[in-house]
Amino acid sequence: MRALPLHLDAGSDVRRSLEQLALTQNAGGFVLSVVGNLSQAAFACPGQAAPTLLSGELEIITLQGTLAPEGVHLHLSFSDGQCQVWGGHLEYGTLVLRGADLLVGLLTDAEPSPAQTAQPGVPRVEIAGLPGCPYTRRALRMLRTLGIPFVELEPSGGESVPQLFIDGVAIGGYDALAELHSRGELDQLRGY
Secondary structure, three states: OEEEEEEEEOOOEHHHHHHHHHHHHOOOEEEEEEEEEEEEEEEEOOOOOOOEEEEEEEEEEEEEEEEEOOEEEEEEEEEOOOOOEEEEEEOOOOEEEEEEEEEEEEOOOOOOOHHHHOOOOOOOEEEEOOOOOHHHHHHHHHHHHHOOOEEEEOOOOOOOOOEEEEOOEEEEOHHHHHHHHHOOOOHHHOOO
16 A cells, blocks of 8 residues: 545545546545545435535545545545534535645555456446336436446346346445436446
8 A cells, every 4th residue: 555645725626636636546545534624515415316515614524435546435524613513425516625635545456446357348237127117117217318338137036126236246226226326436337
């Protein structure tokens, strides 16, 4: 592991900055520590359809999660002027107020990610569902609308449908797919 300090100036978008770091370093890793403040925080709360936005002088408490050239998955917590703590999934639009200093741990001998080892032209998404199931139809419509190639499977007996798999790993049903979409984590699966 290599520890890399990262200073973010006023106005920097925290998520975009970390995505750019992972791309330019061509490495995965995680946030080791952070101090700083924000003028605006954009974060996804569980079960909400759209990100929450808070503005003001906000103090960063924690930022943790993973980053890779394919994207980031980070959770933020921060306090407002009344010391009320907020937090959730980090979204675009989280802006630095005066400055933020991070220490990022980059993995130097990381295994290639599924996105890096995927064979061109072979869909990474599989879906097992039933034609008459409304949730199967919704999942199929979402995949088609987003331009994500997929393979349809026969459902195995006794399981609820649909069942979705990304790179062979079960992610759950339609709700899990919708949650990944709301966090922008399906973007890397679009027609490649």
